[in-house]
Amino acid sequence: MENKIELNNFDIEQIANSGQCFRIKRHPEKENTWKCVTKAHYCEVTQVPGEKEVVFSCDPDDLKRVWWKYFDLDGNYQKYINAVDEEDEFLRVAVSEGSGIRILKQDAWEATVSFMISQNNNIPRIKKTIELMCVLYGTRHEEEDGTIWAEFPTATQLCRGNLENIGLGYRDKYIKMLAENVKNREISLRWMENKDVTDSEAENYLKSIYGIGPKVANCIMLFGLHRLDSVPKDTWMNKAIAEHYNGKFPTKRYEGFSGVMQQYIFYYMQQHKQIEEEKNRG
DNA sequence: TGCCAGGCTTCAC
């Protein structure tokens, strides 16, 4: 079963490389194809770079129920792009280079653990560690064609596993405590999915968790709770804000979706970091 | 090889 649809402002490669998720992987054999997992669902997404046509390998029901929401396909990203300040040359370029990015609606639990791991860490290593965690402790599945994949481990599964020596470094104690507290229901992430909960209430609750500070809290809010006004400030965002915004990003101007603008900037910074490194290598 | 990474906790002040 297969679904072929045309999408605007959707680029699976940009999404995979935008640093908001760590489990979308390029298929090693199928051209222009990416392997995606969320909760207990697996899908292969195929798109020729620059083309609007996108093929989802899942059945139509899963596309509608699961992946449509995951990729935020009801979101009007052209509206966000049109809102960019014309005089903001930096943001205009960043948006034009990452116009296929969408803010994924990831599972809140997975986002919380993933971004806890991400602190003071590099993206290749984050991906590797999360993959190992999934393979070791997550529920495994096999597709009809033999593809094997694993769910992100639940809190209970993580409590059963050994979290040392899988590359977590000093963060293992944060994950261990979080998993135990979620398992014992002393910490709950679901209540923050309620729209009546304000962003600052969610942020303060997240920051009260051992191992979560302002940056990780905002990542969880943006990528796991789809609170689009959250702006995570990591070393790259801080660099961009210092160089182009005199130390203060105009969140007010982009009220309601400033986190989307943040993502265009983060992606731009990542892309140009790579370009600079390649230049330096010759 | 040494510096850096989608930072946080702890402690001094």
Added chain:
DNA sequence: GTGAAGCATGGC
């Protein structure tokens, strides 16, 4: 409330 040290470890 602010500032600085310490943290594990792989990527480059």
